[in-house]
Amino acid sequence: MYNNNRRLDSNFHGGRRGGFNRGGNRGWGGNRGRGARKIVSFDPSMFIKKAEISKQEPEKIEVYQNQHAFVDFAITEQIKINLVHKGYTEPTPIQDQVIPFILENRDVVGIANTGTGKTAAFLIPLIDKVLKNPDTRVLIITPTRELALQIREELLTFSQNLPIYSSICIGGSSISRQIERLQRRPAFVIGTPGRLKDLNDRRKLNFAHFNTIVLDEVDRMLDMGFVHEIKKIIAALPEERQSLFFSATTNKKVEDIMSGFLRNPAMVVVKSRESKANINQDVVSVRGKVKVDVLHDLLIKEEFQKVIVFGRTKHSMEKLTRELDGRGFKVASIHGNKSQGQRQRALQQFRENRIQVLLATDVVSRGLDINDVTHVINYDMPETYEDYIHRIGRTGRADKTGTALTFVD
Helix, strand or coil: CECCCCCCHHHHCCCCCCEEECCCCEECCCCCCCCCCCEEECCHHHHCECCCCCCCHHHHCCCCCCCCCHHHCCCCHHHHHHHHHHCCCCCCHHHHHHHHHHHCCCCEEEECCCCCCHHHHHHHHHHHHHHHCCCCCEEEECCCHHHHHHHHHHHHHHCCCCCCCEEEECCCCCHHHHHHHHCCCCCEEEECHHHHHHHHHCCCCCHHHCCEEEECCHHHHHHCCCHHHHHHHHHHCCCCCEEEEEECCCCHHHHHHHHHHCCCCEEEECCCCCHHHHEEEEEEECCCCCHHHHHHHHHCCCCCCCEEEECCCHHHHHHHHHHHHHCCCCEEEECCCCCHHHHHHHHHHHHCCCCCEEEECHHHCCCCCCCCCCEEEECCCCCCHHHHHHHHCCCCCCCCCEEEEEEEC
16 A cells, blocks of 8 residues: 555455445445435455566567558558658557458457557548548547547548548537538548437438448447447448447447447457556555645655546535645646536646646546556545546556556545
8 A cells, every 4th residue: 555554454344344425425334314325335455456467478468460561551642641740650459450451441340448549540541531532421439528539639630731621529519610510511520429419310410421430439338328329320320331340348238239330340359458457556545644735745756747636526626726736736627617628728738748637527537548647546536446447547558557546544
């Protein structure tokens, strides 16, 4: 345990386990009075785990040998120039395997963790497809606004100096402006299921007009309850289409969507450690201490270079942001009370290392892809263990090792 003075077993083991209810109050395994919310209990041992990196591991995971360089792909020369400008030289394993299938107009299933380069794996060949066939229209569906915006950002980079027009359709932004952009018939439409369904219901977006579709992070979309929206969209697609399907995991729900969506797909599975296996997990005791002081003492350590701090409420994270800013830390916050523009500015500052600490609620724990996050700190306990897994998954990405710390009383 980080800065451990005493073991916590006496508080968390035995007949009563300490926990937190959904209102954020301390509870002890039952309801307190009428109207009390259900208590969510955690054993701190769930938060203590070393990254699974051993001398034997290289023998278990075979080192992938690339079959292509980017110059080998039959794509437009300007795309290759843009890739060089972005610093791309060798494809990642999923790019190396997926790009040729997409160029052949095959349906594709890609099973890979976030951070393996899957966005470029589908964008690069689809940009080329649009350039060579202007009638191509691409619909990309993602689980979160943040991921949609990241995809749009990469699309703009890869299509620089090319006649590619795109539109983004997400909640939290002006729907009238999105409708206006859709009237220009963009080649790429990137959106979240709820907003796309809304635009379709208003007859401003016709799914039958898209002959290429990408479902990205399908497992996460299903976790977030978008199964009916996805099925409705799939049912409205044209029979003749190219369908691309990406997910970090597979289960029966994912396979059900897959079977109704794809035709004779090429299957690409990229082997890598699960994101949890790349993360050193530990707890930090704050018993009897001022919580923000404990956080301060961690953030001044040299190794805490790029940190996401998670809390339960928008108000508490905004208050903590002001406190840390007053102490001289470079910080920003992202939560539901922030406008889409404010959230994007904060994310951009964090990506570019202009701030050290990003404070967030669970609104960004899913789908956020930022390179080189050294630490995730659970300043407040998550409501569920699933929320915990999604939070800590912001570090230890693309086979790098990260650290997740959880504050406990």
